Amino acid sequence: MKNIFKNNIVLSLCLGLCPILAVSNNFEAAYLMGICVLVVLLLSNTIISLIRKLIPENIIIPSYILIIATLVTVIEILVNKFIPDLYNSIGLYLSLITVNCVIFGRAISYASKNTVFKSIIDALTIGIGYLLVISFIGLIREFLGNNTITLIDKTSEILNLPRMIYRIVPNSTYFPINLFQISAGGFIILGIIIAIFNKVKEKTKNE
Amino acid sequence: MKTITENGPFIKSKNSTTKMMRNLLIALVPIILFSFYYNGIRLYNLKAISLIEMFKPLLLILVGTLTSFLIEVIYALIIKNKKPFEYSFYSYSIFPGLFLSLIVPVNTPLILLIMAVCFGVIFGKIVFGGFGKNIFNPALVGYLFIFVCYSSTLTSSLDAISTATPLANLKGFDYVGTYNDLVLPYNSIFDLILGFKGGALGEISGLLCIIGFIYLTITKVIKYKIPCTYILTVFIMTTIIALTNNMGLWYPLLHIFSGGLLFGAIFMATDPVTTPITSFGQIVSGILMGIITVICRSLIPGLVEGVMLSILSVNLLVAILDNIGVKVKFNIKKCIIPLVILILLVITLSLYIGLSKVKTSKKDTPSLEIIETIKNNDKTTYTLYSKGYSGKIKLKVTFNKDNINSIEILEHQESEFIPKVVSSGLIDSLVSSNGDTSKVDSVSGATFTSKYLKETINALSKHHRGA
Numbered sequence: 001m002k003n004i005f006k007n008n009i010v011l012s013l014c015l016g017l018c019p020i021l022a023v024s025n026n027f028e029a030a031y032l033m034g035i036c037v038l039v040v041l042l043l044s045n046t047i048i049s050l051i052r053k054l055i056p057e058n059i060i061i062p063s064y065i066l067i068i069a070t071l072v073t074v075i076e077i078l079v080n081k082f083i084p085d086l087y088n089s090i091g092l093y094l095s096l097i098t099v100n101c102v103i104f105g106r107a108i109s110y111a112s113k114n115t116v117f118k119s120i121i122d123a124l125t126i127g128i129g130y131l132l133v134i135s136f137i138g139l140i141r142e143f144l145g146n147n148t149i150t151l152i153d154k155t156s157e158i159l160n161l162p163r164m165i166y167r168i169v170p171n172s173t174y175f176p177i178n179l180f181q182i183s184a185g186g187f188i189i190l191g192i193i194i195a196i197f198n199k200v201k202e203k204t205k206n207e
Numbered sequence: 208m209k210t211i212t213e214n215g216p217f218i219k220s221k222n223s224t225t226k227m228m229r230n231l232l233i234a235l236v237p238i239i240l241f242s243f244y245y246n247g248i249r250l251y252n253l254k255a256i257s258l259i260e261m262f263k264p265l266l267l268i269l270v271g272t273l274t275s276f277l278i279e280v281i282y283a284l285i286i287k288n289k290k291p292f293e294y295s296f297y298s299y300s301i302f303p304g305l306f307l308s309l310i311v312p313v314n315t316p317l318i319l320l321i322m323a324v325c326f327g328v329i330f331g332k333i334v335f336g337g338f339g340k341n342i343f344n345p346a347l348v349g350y351l352f353i354f355v356c357y358s359s360t361l362t363s364s365l366d367a368i369s370t371a372t373p374l375a376n377l378k379g380f381d382y383v384g385t386y387n388d389l390v391l392p393y394n395s396i397f398d399l400i401l402g403f404k405g406g407a408l409g410e411i412s413g414l415l416c417i418i419g420f421i422y423l424t425i426t427k428v429i430k431y432k433i434p435c436t437y438i439l440t441v442f443i444m445t446t447i448i449a450l451t452n453n454m455g456l457w458y459p460l461l462h463i464f465s466g467g468l469l470f471g472a473i474f475m476a477t478d479p480v481t482t483p484i485t486s487f488g489q490i491v492s493g494i495l496m497g498i499i500t501v502i503c504r505s506l507i508p509g510l511v512e513g514v515m516l517s518i519l520s521v522n523l524l525v526a527i528l529d530n531i532g533v534k535v536k537f538n539i540k541k542c543i544i545p546l547v548i549l550i551l552l553v554i555t556l557s558l559y560i561g562l563s564k565v566k567t568s569k570k571d572t573p574s575l576e577i578i579e580t581i582k583n584n585d586k587t588t589y590t591l592y593s594k595g596y597s598g599k600i601k602l603k604v605t606f607n608k609d610n611i612n613s614i615e616i617l618e619h620q621e622s623e624f625i626p627k628v629v630s631s632g633l634i635d636s637l638v639s640s641n642g643d644t645s646k647v648d649s650v651s652g653a654t655f656t657s658k659y660l661k662e663t664i665n666a667l668s669k670h671h672r673g674a
Contacts, residue, residue: 178356188330
C-alpha cells in the first residue's frame with residue numbers, strides 16, 4: 001500500500017514521465033499503457049530476481065536492458081496482433097517502455113537484491129500506482145481537452161463489448177480546451193497533481 | 208531580514224509602486240477611449256452594429272479586469288489572508304486582465320477571455336508566488352493560452368467584423384508587395400500611424416502609444432531603453448528587407464505601426480517585474496525581441512504576429528542577461544563584443560530574409576482554371592474559376608475581339624466580400640482596365656478578394672491575347 005500512494009513512483013520520484021505526457025490524452029489509451037507497463041514490470045522483476053545471482057556485477061545494465069527489451073518486444077508483437085488500432089496510435093511509445101525508468105529503476109534497486117515473492121509484490125504495487133496516475137491524468141485530459149470519456153473503444157472487438165465513449169456535457173455546452181490535448185497540458189495537469197500530492201503528504205506527516 | 212547600518216548617502220525615491228501603477232493607468236486611458244471610439248461608437252454611427260454591441264470593447268476590458276481582480280481575492284482567501292480585497296489591490300492584480308483584454312482580438316468571446324485571464328493569472332503569477340515573483344508576464348501567458356488553443360477559430364472569424372489587419376494583409380502578400388497593395392487599403396501611412404485600422408483594442412493607435420511612452424518615461428515608470436532598442440532593431444531589419452526588395456521607407460513604418468509592436472514594446476516589454484534591471488540586459492533584450500519579432504513575422508508561416516511571443520521568450524533569458532549585466536557594469540570594453548555580434552546577427556538575418564523574399568516573389572504566377580471557352584465570331588466567352596478568400600469564385604468573362612466586354616460573377620462563397628466588391632465598382636474598372644489590372648485599386652474591406660480577381664483577369668487577358 002505504501003508503494004501505491006505514499007511512495008508513488010511518478011508523484012514522488014517523477015519517473016516514467018514520457019508515456020504519461022505522450023499517451024495520456026485519451027483515457028482508454030492511458031489505462032492500456034498503464035497495464036502494459038504493469039505487465040512488463042511484473043515479468044521483468046520476476047525474471048531478474050530469479051537470475052539475480054547469475055549475473056556478474058559489471059554487466060548488470062546491458063543484461064537487464066536485454067531482458068526488458070525482450071519482454072517489451074513480446075508485448076509489442078502481441079498488441080500488434082490483437083489490438084492493431086491501439087498499436088497504430090501508441091505503438092511508438094510501447095517500444096519506449098524499454099527505457100522507462102520505472103522498470104529499470106525497480107530492477108536495479110529492488111529486484112536485484114530481493115527474493116522472487118517480494119519482487120512480485122513490489123512490481124504489483126508500483127505498477128498499480130503507475131496505472132492509477134496515468135489513467136487519472138488521461139481521464140482529466142480527455143475530459144477537458146475533448147469533453148468525452150472513452151472507456152472502451154479500440155479493444156471493443158476482442159472484448160466483445162460495445163464501444164463506450166461518453167460525452168459528459170450536452171452538445172450546446174461543448175467547449176474543448178485544446179491545450180490539454182497537447183503535451184504542455186499534460187505537464188500542467190501533472191504539476192497540479194504533484195502539488196496537491198505533496199500538500200496532502202505534508203499534512204499527514206504532521207498529524 | 209538584514210538591515211543596512213552603514214553610514215552613507217541613501218536615495219529615497221518618491222516613486223512608490225502605487226504611484227507608478229496609477230501613472231500606467233493614466234497612460235492607458237487615452238488608448239482605451241480611442242479604441243472604444245474606433246471599435247464601438249464609429250461602427251454604431253455607421254449602423255454596422257447595434258447599441259449593445261457598441262459597448263463590447265468596454266465590456267471586454269471590464270470583464271478582464273474584474274476577473275483577474277477576483278482571482279487574486281479568491282487566492283487571498285485560500286491562503287487565509289485576513290484582508291483579501293486589500294491583498295488583491297496591493298498585488299496590482301487588475302493589470303494582467305486589463306492588458307490581456309487590450310491585446311486579444313475584439314471579437315473574442317467573453318468566456319474565452321475569462322478563461323485566458325484565469326490561466327494567465329494562475330499559471331503566470333500565482334504559481335510563482337504572486338506579485339513581484341513571476342518570471343513571465345501574466346497577460347502574455349494568457350495570450351499564449353488563447354493563441355495555442357483558439358487561434359484558428361479567432362482569426363477565421365476576425366475578418367467578418369472588421370477589415371483585415373495590416374499584418375494579415377502583409378502575410379497574404381508574403382511580406383513583399385507594392386505600396387498600393389499594402390498601404391492603400393488603409394488610405395495612407397498616416398492613417399496607420401493615427402490608428403484607423405483593424406486590430407486589437409490596445410494596439411490600433413500607434414500615436415497614443417508613443418504619447419503614453421513619453422508620459423511614462425517622464426514619470427519614470429518604465430525603462431526607456433527596452434522600447435527604444437526594440438523598435439530600432441525592427442526598424443533597421445525591415446529597412447534592410449525593404450532595400451533588398453526595392454520598397455520605400457513606408458515598409459518599416461508599416462511594420463512598426465501595425466500589429467501589437469508599439470503597444471507590446473511600450474507596455475508589455477517594460478513590465479518592471481519581468482525585465483532586466485541592468486542597462487546591458489535591457490539593451491540586449493530589446494535587440495533580441497526585435498530579432499525574434501521580425502523572424503516570427505516574416506519566416507514562420509501561419510504566424511501573423513510575433514511581438515507577444517518575442518517578449519515571452521526573452522522573459523526566459525532575463526536572469527542570465529542580468530547576471531552578465533552586473534559583471535560588465537563597470538567594464539564597458541566587455542560589452543562591445545556581444546553587442547557587435549548581435550548587430551552582425553541583425554544585419555545578416557535581415558539580409559537573409561530580404562534576399563529569400565526576392566526569390567519567392569518572382570515565382571508567383573497565378574494559374575488559370577478555365578472550364579469552357581465559347582467562340583462566336585469576334586466574341587469569346589470564358590467560364591472559369593478564380594481564387595477567392597474563402598473558396599473559389601466562378602466567373603464568366605466575355606471578350607469582344609481583344610477587349611473585355613463584361614465580367615459576371617456566377618458563384619461564390621464570400622458572403623461578406625462580393626457585395627462590397629460589386630458596390631465599389633471594381634468590376635467596372637476591371638472591365639475598363641482591359642487586362643492591365645496593376646492600376647486598379649483594391650477595395651478596402653475585401654482586399655484579398657479584389658487582389659485575386661485582379662490577378663485572374665490579368666492572367667486571362669494574357670491567355671486570350673496569346674491564344
